[in-house]
Amino acid sequence: MSAADATGSAAAAIRRTPKSRGVIADGSTRRSRTVRYILLLLFLLFVLTPVYVVVITSFKTSQDTTAAAQWSLPQTWTIEPWQKAWTVLQPYMIRSLTLAVPAAIIASLIGSANGFVLARWRFPGANLVFAFILFGMFIPYQAVMLPLRTTFTALDVTRGVPTLILAHCIYGIPICTLIFRNYYATVIPTEIIESARVDGAGLIQTYLRIILPVSISGFVVTLIWQFTSVWNDFLFALFLTQQNNGPVTLGLAALSGGQKVDYAASMAGALITSFPTLLVYILLGRWFIGGLMAGALKG
């Protein structure tokens, strides 16, 4: 299985516990299960340690963040750090939202059309075109960043959100194309397309009548994937925008950088900026995993 195969099916596979569990209940298996459980709990603590410290620190007063008290619960709980972080980050949050939503939708639509053609309406050289698109996923953006700025300036694209939407749409096309191509290749039988063609349906008709209605889970996957990566992007933000028109990652870097860092506010800020993607992850985690699987080719 190439990692790229799996969208929804991998998400389903991951949840499938093997039916046969072999021998149960003899002493050694029970002991090994206890050991496994203890190990899992230790790893759980390891992963959650940063979370604990972020949450408690974000509710502390500035006198309370001394070295000795770092791992203790707040002496007095305060929401001041949250208020401070929110005041700074609010405009960035709004910009990130107006940026990530359209960028995710546009790239997904283009990806869907491309994926359909590459999976089910192939033409001579389609594989070459696929490789040509796929490579775009892996490039370090540093290699295009300098002339990209020049190009956007020459095209007179409005600075800030519009520039970033354009950039994320263009460089998001490869991953969305890949996800949809694999999705259609597993979900839609070739015969359906062929019989539609025999009936004289053209590409647009086939796409609208047969493909689009079954594309919903594909769209959920790409939308989540794109939204998360656009929301979390820092590199494009740093190269293409400034503090006065940049997204939330830039705002957080500003909030927690500089000489005199307000730790409590930084931690509250880290939580605030992570909130939308975490929410998406909690509500739609099933598809999130699907996107990760499909995006296995990407970083």
Add this chain to the structure above:
Amino acid sequence: MHGRIRTWGPGALVLLPTVLLLGYFVYGLIAWTFNTSLTARHTARKGPVDYVGFENYANLFGEERFVNSLKNLGVLTVAFIVGTLIFGLLWALLLEKGVPGESIFRSVFLFPMAVSMIASGVVWSWLLNPSQGEDARGLNRLFSILHLNFLENPWWTAGSRWTTMMSIALPAVWQLSGYIMALFLAGFRGIPAELREAARVDGASEFKLYRYVLFPQLSPIALSALIILGHMSLKLFDLIYAITGPNQFRTEVPAVYMWNTLLRSDQAKAAGIAIVLLAVVAVLVIPYVAYTVRQEADE
């Protein structure tokens, strides 16, 4: 011939805009960056400029700072890949037979993936505070609370290249091990139950079952994981920027050095660094893309 073009023509037409866009924004801009790297454009000034051939590259590879950044990158990549694969595989192994509360473990292990590297970097820069002893903060303070004082260390701020870059790899491992776990877990669950049964009937021990039956089935996933982690590590930027700040010789990698060079407006040199970075990524990725596309063409 006319009829065949009528069948595949529309498909090619759908892909045309994507091919043109990526042709310019990926391949065209890479060519542009490469072109800049051959010039003497060492300031932000516009206008005609001299071509100096590969002089910028020769200078880069003769420069201590650039060679240092490459060495840092090498060490970081090894530490990150090994760490993430170990944790990812271990977690998948612990979970794959199914334990009570599996979905909770899975979600917790995977959640750091939804957080931006800037947000996690803000938190980890705090956790990796170098102060020790009385004044210990962050993880060092936690170690002293747990009476594990021997673990206290200066993290990335002192010591060898290995300990420095391993401190940077730690947050990246924390963030991505869950992703690798999900990949391997999907792999384990995709192996037909009959294979396990057959091995058990043949009297294979648990160790032999994994070593000779299950692991070989996972090798394509391991390859994907290696490529994904490898190219992520080569491009790692946000995390280093957030943890150490961009201007740290000790933790500088080419992606960060390129940004620092650009801040001083040395476009030719920045372009040269970007192209070297691209070349390193391409060496890793091009064989993989070719292999993937060819394999899928065979199916």
